[in-house]
Amino acid sequence: MAISTDDFVPAYPGKDVDDVVILGGGLAGLFCALKLSPRPVTIISNAPIGQGASSAWAQGGIAAAISEKDSVEKHRDDTLAAGCGICEENIVDQMTREGSERVRDLLSYGVPFDQDLEGRLQLSREAAHSHSRVVRVRGDMAGKAIMDALITAVRRTPSIRVLEGYIGESFIGEGRYVTGVLARRRGGLERMAFPAKAVVLASGGIGHLYAMTTNPGEANGHGLAMAARAGAVISDAEFVQFHPTALDVGSDPAPLATEALRGEGAILVNKAGERFMEGIHADLELAPRDIVARAIHREILEGRGAYLDCRDAIGARFKDDFPTVFAAAQSAGLDPVKDLLPVAPAEHYHMGGVLTDANGRTSLDNLWAAGEVASTGAHGANRLASNSLLEAVVFAARIAEDIQGLMPTPRSAFWDEMDAAPGLPSQRNIEERDAITVLRNTLSENVGVLRSREGLRKALADIQKAESVCVRQSIQNMMVTGKLIAAAALMREESRGGHFRTDFPDENPAMAKRSYATLKEVNALVAENLETVI
Template sequence: MASDDTIIIGAGLAGLFCALKLAPRPVTLMTAAPLGTGASSVWAQGGIAAAIGPGDTVEKHLADTLAAGAGLVDADMAAGMIGEAAARIEDLLGYGVPFDRDLAGALVLSREAAHGERRIVRVGGDRAGHAIMQALIAAVSRTPSIRVLDGLTAETLLLDVGRVNGVVAQGRQGERLVFGARAVVLCCGGAGHLYRITTNPAQSCGRGLGMAARAGAVIADPEFVQFHPTAIDLAGDPAPLATEALRGEGACLVDSDGHAFMASHHADGDLAPRDIVARAVFAQVQAGRGAYLDCRQAVGAAFAARFPTVYAACLKGGLDPAAQPIPVVPAAHYHMGGVLTDAAGRTSLSGLWAAGEVACTGVHGANRLASNSLLEAVVFSARVAQDIDGRSAGAVGAPKMVPQITPAGGDLAVLRKIMSEHVGVIRTEDGLKAALRAIAGMEQASPHSNALTAAKLMAVGAYLRTESRGAQYREDYPETSPAWAERTRLTLEQADAVLAEMMESA
């Protein structure tokens, strides 16, 4: 087996882009599912936000990002990311991504919620994620320095005197393998599958966050979970989503009587920030009035051509979106929190980097601006590659069998129900306490579960933040408090202390 010194865990957009940027330096890309099948990036519909259109500027894009982030965006980090957008789009074009162009050859730009300009670079209307991933997978297959190992689920980070120096992974037959490494990069996605209704694949169950936390890494903003307001409510796990680009093109949210309800919630109506739209849709559903996305006037007969992914998902559920409103419901979509990193993607642990949704760079604050996630993934994975490439390389040995050291992760279905009921769109102190008590009970049977660790950190963050801000809505603390205008930073040890104190005072 080839020798290398860098392991990238996860093969979504961040992982693939980082591996390509490290070439010709040898890299092992470790993924649980075959390339292109287990990453949230594949399903991203909108595209990549980039201030490259006529009249648009970095300053305008930054202003929209700051507004959506509800006071917690790291402005310097966000400005740096936005400033690199054009260069990263050029990189993707160089890797063969077929971004939409008009007859004059210019990139076609669309608008999404909370963006003041048309700045979403897209592919095939709503196929950006799939097209970008296919292009990068093809580029990876042509790159001899990248070794892809699929069917391996990373479970534990190995430490040597406080430095991450390897990974323990589980193979398809349950065997454990240990891989040594000088550099480990977490690119293993978010935590959306910890919720019963989600747009995320099964692999996005917080395992990267859990692994890092168990190794001692600092976790930032774990309470902030963005719920996409318009997941298609026609069964399916994960739930397909109706891209925000539909509302950008004029589609309208209505109740079962056809009444448009968003104007009473926000001045921007259907293009309000996601957290506001999600709560409005949630309230409609809870009240029994239902929520539907009516695309008949805005898109109509052009639906199949302009938004083929959404169209196919609706047809699969027995509905024609060109002629019928689409039933929608909020679904866990994106985790703004994650493993704390600096501008180069370094975590608080030496030898460990992170990029993509598993990381928390501070560019999203309390609420991610639409299509900034794919931008973050390419910008920071490129920075990780640059940082690692500036360090000396070193060979590592082949993996060897080791005893089983990580018990099974417990009943994920039970955990997903707990998270949806108590750490979801609307939260309360009593509900969060109930969630934490249940998680503590589950940990007795599975004390080293990455999913339970991630869920615990998310619930503790929500419990400690006694205010409503961005994607965190506390029904018992409905106002935003100036005292909480700061980001959360937690270690697993600190979260366990909070939990122990809560249990003692019960």
């Protein structure tokens, strides 16, 4: 990385360098900005904050050991068990211990978590949790409610400037030292430089690189590719979680049928009405997500179909208890009170990302990462349900504390107005649009629920060919992230958690460890793979 600000338009000529620039307007980015107040912070967001964030779409809630019947140790152990042997135990312990305090933070920002008549938080249980510990909002509206509250808090905080409609493309810096963000306004060609004393990457996940996903279009791996291109170490990229029960109704993104439905007793059946999770796992529909996803995938592949039956368990309560899913079903012409809901696995969450330590520091100086773009080691090979929002707020707070400790006492900031209109949607040429379609289809088909050496090698070849026609850096970034995922999956010759190889269907004890790679190493693997294919 050797990009300086000299070649680009400064975002605010004559102004001091920002204390902190945060790339991403989701939960991790907003929470970090609030925790940094009153230190001057600029948030750069691809879309209006909240609208392009996967956090806003989260239905289940946030997991935290709050109940007297629960404990931090039990939450920790459940997380470690779900992670299939490769979680960083110290990270998991710290994350679960700080959960209740972060929930109190969210309450202080006005998040209306469900409470009983005596003011106690109401808790639900989700898959692979040994206790009810998921804090929700109106059944399936936690993500939206949390984001709405944080957006309001951010808008009211004078030290936080929000620039919406800017796409991060590269980091500015010299060697391993990051000194800012290079971004392009949506719909425009001019690049703008945002120099900073500290940069926080909170750009979200990779979901929309897959044809079947529950994530918004902005979750396309840009931030992960930016860090990889700058030389950052990427960890656990092969571990992709597929939510078992996306509504299979032809929508893109696919509406999510929250796991809380199965927590309330909804069951999975095929066309014949057979409850196919019987005999597969003792926890039936509440088995770990990767197991349920593969079972559903198998039923669909073999022509029996897969459906979520909520009629007896939820019935007439559906509209009030799960309004988001109810509305999605109604839009597809289904009534979940009396109809079976067709479901299929969809890309939902990426356990891998930019390698960070316990304070969110990456392998590049002056760059921190939080949220889905980061790989803290908290999730291992398979994320425990509702731990994603927890991880985002815990490490966003830790990053804020780390930055505060490294930099001088902040000055107050009242930003001048800046034209931050999103502009027009990006105009892509036909070849780039086709390249994106190739990328999404090959990841779903060859780097999806089931993987093999043949399919992964094909994916790498297809992505490399698609990348050759891409002009915009933002589209090239999508291709880079696709290669990182496929290459990591090719190198892990075993099955573990969210990564299942049909040619290596068992866990290999010798591979019970995290994976690490740089883009340089991945490009070398791709070149070797192409020579073999040719």
